[in-house]
Amino acid sequence: MAEAMKQTVATMLKGIERYNPDNLPTLERYVEIQSRENAYDLEANLAVLKLYQFNPHRFNTNIVCQILLKALTNLPHTDFMLCKCLLYEKQLSIEPIDQIVYLADILEQCNFQAFWTRVLTDQDLTQSITGFVDSIRKFVCHVVGITYQTIDQHHLAQLLGDIDDSTLKIWIKKYGWKEIENNLVFIANQDENIKTKNINEKIDFDSVGAIMASCR
Amino acid sequence: MSKGYDDYDQSDDYEYEESGSKLREQVKNFLIYFRNSVNDGLIFELQALYEHTWPKLTEEYFDKRPWPDPDEVAAVVGNDYVFMILYKELYFRHIYARLPGGPTSEQRFQSFYNYCNLFNYILNAEEPVPMELPDVWLWELIDEFVYQFQSFAQYRARLQKKTPQELQNLNANNKVWNILCVLNVLHSLVDKSNIKQQLEVYASGGDPDSVAGEYGKHSLYKMFGYFSLIGLLRLHSLMGDYYQAIKVLENIEVHKKSQYAHIPACQISTSYYVGFAYMMMRRYSDAIRTFSSILLYVQRTKQLFASKTYQHDQINKQAEQMYHLLAICLVLHPQCIDESIQQALREQMFHEKMYKMQCGDLKEFENCFVFACPKFLSPYPPAVDSQPNDYSKDAIKHQTAMFMSEVRQQKMLPTIRSYLKLYTTLPLSKLANFMSQNSRKEGENQRDLSKEIQALTIHLLCFKHKMKNMVWSKGASGLEGKFQSGSELDFYIDNDMIHIADTKVAHRYGDFFIRKILKFEDLNRKLHQIKL
Numbered sequence: 001m002a003e004a005m006k007q008t009v010a011t012m013l014k015g016i017e018r019y020n021p022d023n024l025p026t027l028e029r030y031v032e033i034q035s036r037e038n039a040y041d042l043e044a045n046l047a048v049l050k051l052y053q054f055n056p057h058r059f060n061t062n063i064v065c066q067i068l069l070k071a072l073t074n075l076p077h078t079d080f081m082l083c084k085c086l087l088y089e090k091q092l093s094i095e096p097i098d099q100i101v102y103l104a105d106i107l108e109q110c111n112f113q114a115f116w117t118r119v120l121t122d123q124d125l126t127q128s129i130t131g132f133v134d135s136i137r138k139f140v141c142h143v144v145g146i147t148y149q150t151i152d153q154h155h156l157a158q159l160l161g162d163i164d165d166s167t168l169k170i171w172i173k174k175y176g177w178k179e180i181e182n183n184l185v186f187i188a189n190q191d192e193n194i195k196t197k198n199i200n201e202k203i204d205f206d207s208v209g210a211i212m213a214s215c216r
Numbered sequence: 217m218s219k220g221y222d223d224y225d226q227s228d229d230y231e232y233e234e235s236g237s238k239l240r241e242q243v244k245n246f247l248i249y250f251r252n253s254v255n256d257g258l259i260f261e262l263q264a265l266y267e268h269t270w271p272k273l274t275e276e277y278f279d280k281r282p283w284p285d286p287d288e289v290a291a292v293v294g295n296d297y298v299f300m301i302l303y304k305e306l307y308f309r310h311i312y313a314r315l316p317g318g319p320t321s322e323q324r325f326q327s328f329y330n331y332c333n334l335f336n337y338i339l340n341a342e343e344p345v346p347m348e349l350p351d352v353w354l355w356e357l358i359d360e361f362v363y364q365f366q367s368f369a370q371y372r373a374r375l376q377k378k379t380p381q382e383l384q385n386l387n388a389n390n391k392v393w394n395i396l397c398v399l400n401v402l403h404s405l406v407d408k409s410n411i412k413q414q415l416e417v418y419a420s421g422g423d424p425d426s427v428a429g430e431y432g433k434h435s436l437y438k439m440f441g442y443f444s445l446i447g448l449l450r451l452h453s454l455m456g457d458y459y460q461a462i463k464v465l466e467n468i469e470v471h472k473k474s475q476y477a478h479i480p481a482c483q484i485s486t487s488y489y490v491g492f493a494y495m496m497m498r499r500y501s502d503a504i505r506t507f508s509s510i511l512l513y514v515q516r517t518k519q520l521f522a523s524k525t526y527q528h529d530q531i532n533k534q535a536e537q538m539y540h541l542l543a544i545c546l547v548l549h550p551q552c553i554d555e556s557i558q559q560a561l562r563e564q565m566f567h568e569k570m571y572k573m574q575c576g577d578l579k580e581f582e583n584c585f586v587f588a589c590p591k592f593l594s595p596y597p598p599a600v601d602s603q604p605n606d607y608s609k610d611a612i613k614h615q616t617a618m619f620m621s622e623v624r625q626q627k628m629l630p631t632i633r634s635y636l637k638l639y640t641t642l643p644l645s646k647l648a649n650f651m652s653q654n655s656r657k658e659g660e661n662q663r664d665l666s667k668e669i670q671a672l673t674i675h676l677l678c679f680k681h682k683m684k685n686m687v688w689s690k691g692a693s694g695l696e697g698k699f700q701s702g703s704e705l706d707f708y709i710d711n712d713m714i715h716i717a718d719t720k721v722a723h724r725y726g727d728f729f730i731r732k733i734l735k736f737e738d739l740n741r742k743l744h745q746i747k748l
Contacts, residue, residue: 046459053596054396054595076681078498085618086457089613105625142517142675143680146680146708147677149715150710195719197717198722
């Protein structure tokens with residue numbers, strides 16, 4: 001259904017039509033479909049926030065919460081920042097928007113343990129977003145993937161939200177990581193990508209020829 | 217070429233009296249000549265009149281007062297409809313720029329209606345209008361249109377100094393300088409000119425005229441279309457919509473020379489807003505590339521603007537803002553940049569600012585940001601029943617707060633970077649130890665190493681996350697890109713050991729010697745010129 005709507009919505013976002021408040025009900029429904037069906041369309045969601053910016057009386061906290069949570073599922077992209085900049089200061093302190101802003105803040109700081117604790121104590125907040133938890137785990141895997149060559153298995157499970165062994169194995173497999181000795185997980189050979197660069201100046205004769213000729 | 221304006225006899229301005237009711241003869245002649253040039257479409261002549269004579273006469277006679285009233289001018293130029301619209305545009309622009317106290321409510325309204333007339337004339341014509349104006353004028357016209365909207369939004373949000381009657385009048389005229397109206401004008405100009413299609417064909421090496429359509433073939437429509445895209449970039453940025461800001465420039469390669477990119481002020485303004493939007497999206501590499509490339513251009517072409525003072529001021533202001541933004545980006549995301557930009561940063565004393573920011577001085581970040589950011593606005597005026605306060609700073613406060621939340625998230629990174637720079641490998645425990653020495657208070661001996669390592673690991677993950685950003689390399693839209701870590705220092709963790717990779721730049725001799733050689737040459741030449 002989200003797929004089917006994508007086209008309809010795309011025509012609503014062209015040119016000046018984007019600012020037509022009559023489109024709001026359709027766009028809001030599209031947000032809810034995205035939440036339900038684990039789909040994502042940043043551009044459409046930003047258009048909703050834009051319409052709220054232009055028509056503050058139409059502001060719908062529930063929809064905004066979904067948009068913000070969906071933005072988190074697209075980390076490491078900076079969608080959340082883009083959304084935040086379109087809201088008013090006062091709107092960010094409305095409950096539970098403020099909670100989501102807090103979640104985003106600890107996620108952006110990669111304080112994953114704190115994030116999971118928080119999410120588990122208030123499951124209602126994120127329940128409406130299908131696949132929310134797994135999306136965040138993907139983000140965790142992204143960060144782990146660029147940071148580690150090998151990581152302690154227990155630590156990895158913790159970062160992913162204290163998952164049990166079998167779930168951990170699934171994630172390890174999904175990313176092509178490998179369990180090795182001493183309870184370590186091999187992530188990737190990082191020293192191929194991350195190595196010291198030396199930038200030396202190379203001056204060839206042609207590039208100085210002209211200036212030398214003019215100095216006679 | 218016909219006889220230029222400056223050849224006219226300028227001696228007989230005796231008629232001008234203090235009453236101001238009669239136009240000075242010189243001004244009168246100028247206006248008539250100006251009208252004729254507009255009607256005859258003398259594009260080079262118009263450029264000279266617009267860029268030189270108008271500012272010169274302004275300087276001379278209308279420094280802090282308005283140009284002659286449009287009614288008086290109408291009588292002189294025989295009520296020429298098109299010329300009067302153009303005259304009024306300049307007339308109001310001058311009031312905005314030079315009159316102490318700025319425009320009144322009424323003048324803001326009048327100026328808005330005048331823009332409506334202009335755009336209606338251009339957009340509702342059954343065939344392309346026979347008007348030709350220099351590109352620099354078209355650019356400044358669009359830029360001014362957006363500026364006056366911005367200025368009105370700020371003015372509108374300052375409720376504290378307005379009388380109930382003024383407020384009532386403003387509330388009754390909510391259509392004036394309405395955001396939708398402004399957006400509509402810019403979008404209509406874009407659509408009418410088929411500029412998006414033209415840019416797409418141009419980018420793929422084709423002939424833009426093939427898709428330009430009846431209107432878009434005309435320089436007036438084409439360039440209005442192009443400049444409207446830049447106007448939209450600015451407008452979106454002012455409302456904090458960075459995604460749309462970048463998106464609207466699809467098929468425009470900001471750094472590339474093209475047939476559309478020949479107005480320096482437009483190029484500079486474009487880069488300013490593009491770079492800013494990138495910075496807000498945490499695309500620091502893209503921001504740094506955008507700023508350094510345009511600042512290099514400004515450095516190289518500085519002499520060109522020296523004579524046109526009004527443009528010069530704006531360019532200088534925007535360049536200074538970009539140096540600030542560049543400094544911020546380089547603190548958050550250190551990377552190598554062009555030597556002469558580095559040099560300019562050094563000369564302009566950015567060292568101290570950057571040092572403070574590196575040490576985590578949040579106030580310094582905020583100061584630089586507020587100085588350098590666009591004048592953000594709320595698209596809609598405060599509600600009718602609002603308290604009579606000043607709401608004009610709300611938007612800027614909000615965007616600043618958003619940026620500062622990002623800076624706060626990255627607060628530990630410079631400290632970590634400074635330690636990592638000293639090593640090629642470093643055990644986690646050792647770095648945790650260094651880090652905690654900073655924060656541990658005197659006499660506090662109890663330590664929990666595993667907790668400290670845990671805290672450090674979070675910072676290290678954050679470091680990697682924040683330094684891996686989208687970077688554009690190709691594609692029609694500036695929003696595209698791939699994740700890259702472009703910062704000069706990088707690392708990875710192998711279980712409990714950090715492996716560090718730094719970028720080492722050997723000293724550059726070539727540039728240094730070339731500079732000295734040129735300097736020496738110059739000195740030598742001057743010595744030869746001295747006659748004793």
